[in-house]
């Protein structure tokens with residue numbers, strides 16, 4: 644449940660309330676997967692919508708839980724899709740993991756073991772930390788049936804777990820040994836999304852299942868740095884000279900994007916171009932309600948309601 648109680652029902656975006664929303668907001672916080680793109684395919688109308696918002700002087704930032712890329716890699720992806728976005732407009736959970744260590748004075752003498760992809764490794768390096776594992780351990784196998792043991796580095800002081808399309812038993816064993824045996828070792832999860840889209844054609848398992856695997860073996864709960872954790876909001880507040888009430892979080896997931904927006908006091912807009920359907924929103928078991936909902940971001944240009 645959100646810490647900010649809503650008093651009204653979600654409103655279908657319409658010509659009138661879309662204009663009011665745009666007028667009342669100074670920054671739009673866009674989720675990426677399911678909102679801007681699915682896999683490598685842009686959602687219809689995204690380019691025109693972003694251009695319209697920029698032409699009105701709105702600040703745009705992109706807050707994604709997908710840790711497979713660094714901010715630099717995301718800026719390249721935007722560019723390849725015909726959208727000009729600078730690195731400092733991107734707040735990925737890979738960046739959040741590195742910043743969490745930075746603001747908590749994690750010693751650069753210690754190492755970070757990663758179940759994850761290149762995005763986390765690059766952000767750790769940029770922040771001055773030494774990452775182990777990740778893509779390098781993709782081909783390793785833990786032959787633990789033959790009475791042999793894995794040696795793990797005792798100077799690992801944090802394990803970061805994010806989406807990893809090459810997760811294996813070796814990585815799980817390594818991460819578990821660090822968390823269980825290295826005194827004070829942090830366990831950080833970039834995010835716990837159930838599913839995402841690495842392809843347009845179907846939903847694919849999200850980082851939630853990698854995190855759950857390490858929770859299972861370590862019997863520990865992680866520190867979450869991606870949405871719905873409010874950790875990244877501190878960085879947005881430092882970037883802008885206005886507060887959360889002048890921001891609108893636009894996302895396709897209730898339990899990450901909309902909850903993040905509500906918990907921080909932003910306005911919220913749910914779109915049905917990703918993992919949530921209208922029946923998910925209306926399901927009586929759902930307690931997370933956005934301020935507005937619509938089919939896709941381009942309804943900010945041409946709303947489907949009246």
Ligand SMILES: O=C(O)COP(=O)(O)O
Pocket residue numbers: 674675676677706707708709710834836838839840849850
């Ligand atoms: O891929 C994910 O897990 C989610 O990514 P998103 O936050 O951009 O929707």
Ligand SMILES: [Mg+2]
Pocket residue numbers: 674675676677678894895896917
């Ligand atoms: Mg999404």
